Amino acid sequence: MKTAKAIFVFLILFSGIFIASIFAATNNTDTAALSMEIPSICKLTVQNTDQSINLLQDASGEAAYEAGYVDGAIDRPVLTVDSNTSWKLSVKVSSNWNSVNGYQKSTGDLMFKAASGNGRQTGFIDFKPLALNDQEIASSSDGIGSGVYNCQYRILLSWEKDKPGVYNIIIVYTLSTQ
Amino acid sequence: MRRSIKVFFLSVLFISSFGFLKIQAAQDMDEEVSTVTLVITPACKLDIVDSKVSKTISPDTDARASFTEGFIEFDASKPTLIVDSNNKWKLSVRSTDFSGPYSKEAADLMLKDLSSLHVKSGFSDYVSLSNMDQDIAMYTGGVKDEEHPLQYKILLDWEKDVPGVYEATITYTLSTIGS
Numbered sequence: 127m128k129t130a131k132a133i134f135v136f137l138i139l140f141s142g143i144f145i146a147s148i149f150a151a152t153n154n155t156d157t158a159a160l161s162m163e164i165p166s167i168c169k170l171t172v173q174n175t176d177q178s179i180n181l182l183q184d185a186s187g188e189a190a191y192e193a194g195y196v197d198g199a200i201d202r203p204v205l206t207v208d209s210n211t212s213w214k215l216s217v218k219v220s221s222n223w224n225s226v227n228g229y230q231k232s233t234g235d236l237m238f239k240a241a242s243g244n245g246r247q248t249g250f251i252d253f254k255p256l257a258l259n260d261q262e263i264a265s266s267s268d269g270i271g272s273g274v275y276n277c278q279y280r281i282l283l284s285w286e287k288d289k290p291g292v293y294n295i296i297i298v299y300t301l302s303t304q
Numbered sequence: 305m306r307r308s309i310k311v312f313f314l315s316v317l318f319i320s321s322f323g324f325l326k327i328q329a330a331q332d333m334d335e336e337v338s339t340v341t342l343v344i345t346p347a348c349k350l351d352i353v354d355s356k357v358s359k360t361i362s363p364d365t366d367a368r369a370s371f372t373e374g375f376i377e378f379d380a381s382k383p384t385l386i387v388d389s390n391n392k393w394k395l396s397v398r399s400t401d402f403s404g405p406y407s408k409e410a411a412d413l414m415l416k417d418l419s420s421l422h423v424k425s426g427f428s429d430y431v432s433l434s435n436m437d438q439d440i441a442m443y444t445g446g447v448k449d450e451e452h453p454l455q456y457k458i459l460l461d462w463e464k465d466v467p468g469v470y471e472a473t474i475t476y477t478l479s480t481i482g483s
Contacts, residue, residue: 191347
């Protein structure tokens with residue numbers, strides 16, 4: 127009889143605990159790990175890349191020779207810089223002008239300038255000759271988003287040297303993280 | 305024990321190599337190109353300094369001397385032509401007959417080029433002008449601000465050149481040659 131009473135008490139207690147555990151508020155905590163590795167990334171976009179300048183046989187052509195240069199269109203090209211770390215933007219010509227009837231136009235006859243309001247410009251604020259080696263346009267120790275550089279070309283002219291023909295040159299812009 | 309040490313060192317070497325490769329791959333670079341094309345056509349420019357010249361022959365001994373010599377000379381270097389060209393070029397001249405009391409011939413107007421550069425043979429001394437173009441100077445290359453100081457001379461004749469005002473228009477043409 128005592129044993130039966132003990133079993134009955136145990137069952138009552140067990141049922142109480144079981145019911146309480148069902149209705150009690152759950153409080154379960156666990157952790158998850160998230161890892162993302164961001165490398166150095168930069169992106170250079172060039173708009174209005176190609177520029178063709180025609181010297182006409184009229185007063186404008188003569189005026190260009192008299193001035194000693196002809197200017198390309200404004201905002202040709204436009205460079206846009208994005209980088210998530212320190213960066214440097216540079217420019218060079220890939221090779222000399224093509225030869226025209228045996229005449230080799232000087233590489234430095236191609237001048238370049240850039241304008242930007244983002245405060246990171248370090249060179250080419252005014253027209254300066256380009257060269258076969260890289261020259262710095264801008265740099266920063268911080269990242270940048272959509273840093274715009276409005277550029278313009280200028281070509282030096284000489285009545286005595288620049289004979290009629292078609293002159294081509296390729297300019298290379300390099301954006302690199304540091 | 306020795307095997308454990310070997311495994312330990314190999315692990316360290318592997319981890320070091322991985323780290324080195326990560327550093328090498330850390331830099332990023334983006335390169336874009338732009339092209340410039342310049343098309344130059346043959347071009348030239350001619351300027352004239354002191355284009356209008358005038359001379360009055362007064363009835364004094366000099367006038368008599370001029371008629372006796374058969375000509376009157378104008379000031380040197382009036383006019384002066386300034387030539388610019390980016391290509392092979394030639395400079396030519398022609399004149400109208402004189403207007404005035406009678407149609408004095410263009411041939412009575414003579415011209416010489418005082419420049420030492422690229423003057424075509426003949427115009428180093430006086431040459432009679434005509435209504436047709438005659439080449440004064442020529443060159444096979446480009447030039448900048450090349451000066452050609454000129455001088456006029458007018459032939460005089462007691463019998464034909466009656467008093468009056470005689471005027472002629474002289475046309476200078478600079479043209480490039482070839483492409």
